[in-house]
Amino acid sequence: MRYSQAFIPTLREVPSEAQIPSHQLMLRSGMIRQVAAGVYSFLPLGYRVVKKVIAILQEEMDRIGGQEFHLPALNPIEIWEATDRVAAMGDVLFRLENRRNLVLAPTHEEIITYHARQHIKSYKELPQIWYQIQTKFRNEPRPRSGVLRGRQFLMKDSYSLDATWEGLDQSYQKHYEAYHRIFSRAGLRFFVVGASSGAMGGSASQEFMVESPYGEDTCALCDHCGYAANLEVATSALSPVPRLDPSPPLELFPTPHAKTINDLIEQFGVPEERCAKSVVYIVNSQPVLILMRGNDELNEEKLAAALQTTQFRPAEPEEIEDIFGAAPGSIGPIDVPDSVRILADTLLRETNGLISGANKDGYHYKNIDLVRDVGIIEYFDLRTVREHEPCPQCQQPLRIVRAIEIGHIFKLGTKYSEALGATILLEDGSEQPIIMGSYGIGVERIIACYIEQNHDDKGIVWNPALAPYDLSLIGINVHKDSAVRDIAEKLYEQLQQANFSVLFDDRSASAGIKFNDADLLGFPLQLIVGPRTLKEQTVEIKIRRSGERLHVPLDAVISTVQEQYHKLSEAEI
RNA sequence: CGGGGCGUAGCGUAGUCCGGUUAGCGCGCCUGCUUUGGGAGCAGGAGGUCGCAGGUUCGAAUCCUGCCGCCCCGACCA
Numbered sequence: 001m002r003y004s005q006a007f008i009p010t011l012r013e014v015p016s017e018a019q020i021p022s023h024q025l026m027l028r029s030g031m032i033r034q035v036a037a038g039v040y041s042f043l044p045l046g047y048r049v050v051k052k053v054i055a056i057l058q059e060e061m062d063r064i065g066g067q068e069f070h071l072p073a074l075n076p077i078e079i080w081e082a083t084d085r086v087a088a089m090g091d092v093l094f095r096l097e098n099r100r101n102l103v104l105a106p107t108h109e110e111i112i113t114y115h116a117r118q119h120i121k122s123y124k125e126l127p128q129i130w131y132q133i134q135t136k137f138r139n140e141p142r143p144r145s146g147v148l149r150g151r152q153f154l155m156k157d158s159y160s161l162d163a164t165w166e167g168l169d170q171s172y173q174k175h176y177e178a179y180h181r182i183f184s185r186a187g188l189r190f191f192v193v194g195a196s197s198g199a200m201g202g203s204a205s206q207e208f209m210v211e212s213p214y215g216e217d218t219c220a221l222c223d224h225c226g227y228a229a230n231l232e233v234a235t236s237a238l239s240p241v242p243r244l245d246p247s248p249p250l251e252l253f254p255t256p257h258a259k260t261i262n263d264l265i266e267q268f269g270v271p272e273e274r275c276a277k278s279v280v281y282i283v284n285s286q287p288v289l290i291l292m293r294g295n296d297e298l299n300e301e302k303l304a305a306a307l308q309t310t311q312f313r314p315a316e317p318e319e320i321e322d323i324f325g326a327a328p329g330s331i332g333p334i335d336v337p338d339s340v341r342i343l344a345d346t347l348l349r350e351t352n353g354l355i356s357g358a359n360k361d362g363y364h365y366k367n368i369d370l371v372r373d374v375g376i377i378e379y380f381d382l383r384t385v386r387e388h389e390p391c392p393q394c395q396q397p398l399r400i401v402r403a404i405e406i407g408h409i410f411k412l413g414t415k416y417s418e419a420l421g422a423t424i425l426l427e428d429g430s431e432q433p434i435i436m437g438s439y440g441i442g443v444e445r446i447i448a449c450y451i452e453q454n455h456d457d458k459g460i461v462w463n464p465a466l467a468p469y470d471l472s473l474i475g476i477n478v479h480k481d482s483a484v485r486d487i488a489e490k491l492y493e494q495l496q497q498a499n500f501s502v503l504f505d506d507r508s509a510s511a512g513i514k515f516n517d518a519d520l521l522g523f524p525l526q527l528i529v530g531p532r533t534l535k536e537q538t539v540e541i542k543i544r545r546s547g548e549r550l551h552v553p554l555d556a557v558i559s560t561v562q563e564q565y566h567k568l569s570e571a572e573i
Numbered sequence: 574c575g576g577g578g579c580g581u582a583g584c585g586u587a588g589u590c591c592g593g594u595u596a597g598c599g600c601g602c603c604u605g606c607u608u609u610g611g612g613a614g615c616a617g618g619a620g621g622u623c624g625c626a627g628g629u630u631c632g633a634a635u636c637c638u639g640c641c642g643c644c645c646c647g648a649c650c651a
Binding site: 009011012013014015016017018019034036037085088089090091092093106107109136138140141142144149216408410438440474476477480481508509510511512513514515516517519528530531532533540 | 574579583584585586599600601608609610611612613642643644645647648649650651
C-alpha cells in the first residue's frame, strides 16, 4: 500500500474523550473512529489487525477440532423466552419490535442449542465443538474505555456438546489449552483465574485476565504459589473467630452513640473480630439478615451463589425499621422475627462472645453465642478478600490487582439443553440432555490489551503477529530525489514479492512527519531510504521495539529484513 | 439509574463567572514560492446553525428553562 493513497487519518493530538493509552493510540493511529457511545467503526488499518486476530482464533479453534459457523445476530424472541433470559438480561438485550419481535443476540447459547436439538440425536454424534466469530450486541448501561466495553463488539464464541461429564471436562481442557495458545500468540501477558459462573448458569468457570489499572475486574493473586481467583470467588486462609470457653452470659448494654462497628471499637474498646456486623437484604421479597465479622465486606457475587438467585437487594432503612423495630445501626441476630432467614459468614461459624445490635435503638448485646442464643443460622463464605490476607493454598500474602477479562471458559452443563429440549439417546437407550460448555473471547479486547502492554510515548509497538503491516518503507524526499525514488520503488516491489505487507510512505511530506507517523503506527520494522545513506549504497533498518538501527548494503536488504523479521516473530513465542 | 464534568471549524482549545465590534488562537486543510534525516518558512486563502429547542433582552457562545449527546466515578456487566 502506498501511503499517499491510503486512508490512515492519524491525529497529532489526543482526542479529549480518550482516557486510556489504548483508546488514545487507536484513535491517533487511525485504527478506529467513534460513532456513538460504545459503538466504533474500524478503519482499514484497524480492521487489518482485527483480521489477524481472527486468523489466530480460527487456526487455534480449528486445531482443537472446532467447526466454524456463522449464526444470525437477529434472533426470534421466543427462543430467548424459552431459556428465561429475556428477563435475566433485562435492558442489556437489544429488542426490535417492528412487525415481529426480534432480539439482537448478545451471545449464542440459544441458537447453538436450537441447532443441536434439530440434528443431534445420539451420543455417537458427539463430541462437537462449534464456534463462530461474530458481532455481539449488548446494550451496556455504561460503555467505556474505547473498544474495551462496547455495545457492539466482536466475539469468538464456542460451544462444546458432549454426552458425558468426562467429555465436557475434555472439551473444557481443550479450550483451556487453545486459549493459552491464542493469547500467547497474540503477544499478551495474561493469567487465569477461577471465576463465578454468574447468571450464565453452570459449574466451573475460569477467566483469562490481563492485569491493568483500567480493568473492571478485581483478582486476588498469590505470587508465591500461583493461586489466582476473581474477587467474586477468592478466599483466604484467615482463621475463624475462636470460641471462648466458658461462654460468657448474654448481656444487654446501652450504646447510644454507636452506629457503626468502628464506633463500637472506639467507644468500648472491643476487638473488631468480636463484632458481628448485621446487614439486611431483601431476597425474593423476604428479609434476610446477614452477619459478617467486624468490618468484613459482604460480597454480592458470593451471596448470589449462596442463595442461588440474583433477585436480591440491600434493604432500605425504613424496611429495616419495620422488620426489626430498630435503625440499621442497632440491629442484630437476637430476637429477630421468625420470618427472617439468618445467614453468617463462615469466619463466624458457631462462635460466641460476639457483640451485635439488640434490635432496640441505642442498645447492643455482648457475649452473643451463635449456638446458644440464635436460631437457625446458615453459614456461607460471603466475605470479600482483602490485600495481604494469607493465600488459601500457601499462606503467603495475597496481592489484589485490577484486570481486564479477555476470555472466559464455562462448564455450562445442561441448563440450555434442558430448557430447549436438546436431548440424545445413550448406549443404554436412555434419553439425556446434551452436556454443554461455553467459551468466549473478546476480539477488540485482545487488540486494546495488546496496545496497553506494548506502546511507548511515540506510539504503538506491534509484533509481527498482530501488526497491520509488516513494515514501513520510508522514502525520504522520494518526490524530488530520483535516486531515492528508484531504489524505494524497487524495494517496494521486492519486499512484496518476498511476501511482506508494506506501507510505502511515498508522500511528499518532510522526513520528520514520516518518522513520527511510522513510530505512531508502530509496524515491527522501518526501512528508511534516504539520500544520506544512499551515498554509501546502504539503507537503514530500524527495529521499532528496540529502536536499534542497522545500515544494510542495497543487495542485502531483503535478506536482512527477512532475518530481522524472523527474529521478531520468534521472540513472541 | 445516582453523582461529577464537558459540548465553540477535522483535532486541541480561548472567550461563558460579569451579555455589547466581524467569535480568537495552535495544529490540520487549499494555492504559490522556498524547503526536506525527527512534526519546515514566507505569503495568500477556505472552513463556524458556538449541541438542539424555547425564553429573557435593544442585543445571547455568554443569562433562564427543557431536551440531546459525550466522558469519568458508582450501580450494572451473559
